[in-house]
Amino acid sequence: MVSVLREGDPIQIEPPIAWVGLAMAHKTEHEIASAFETEQNELMEAEKLALYNLKQAVAENPDDVVQWHQLGLQNEPSQAEDVYKQALALATSERAHAIFSDLGNLYRQQKQ
The missing domain is CATH 4.10.860 (DNA Excision Repair, Uvrb; Chain A)
Incomplete structure (x- = not known):
């Protein structure tokens, strides 16, 4: 609509x-x-x-998961992990999978 x-x-x-x-x-x-x-x-x-x-x-x-997730996507890798963890702390199970996926991509980029 x-x-x-x-x-x-x-x-x-x-x-x-x-x-x-x-x-x-x-x-x-x-x-x-x-x-x-x-x-x-x-x-x-x-x-x-x-x-x-x-x-x-x-x-x-500060309680909006989507905004924290988007901030993690935009942030420097050194700060993104903390931002993703904040998003996960606020996320519902329906939203958490996308954040875990992006956190995994971050770890892969950092070769952790």
Whole structure:
């Protein structure tokens, strides 16, 4: 189902959802830009914005598993393990499998 918002329509925006949406937009921008000839500093800027927005989303709603999981995907490998473990502590059994999978990928990249 798609809904169209028009200028002036009343809407209640939840800040954590807005931050995650903005982070995903920056992540997508980074992925698209990296596929083309783009200056390295532009790629780094998009990546920094995505990470900043995810951190804002976690700060707004620290009990949201999805935001912690996304932060783990974006974070430096040295910090990602702790972020994934935080996500697992909050996760339901339905959500935990995806986090375990990404944590396993992290360990494989680190050859642990």
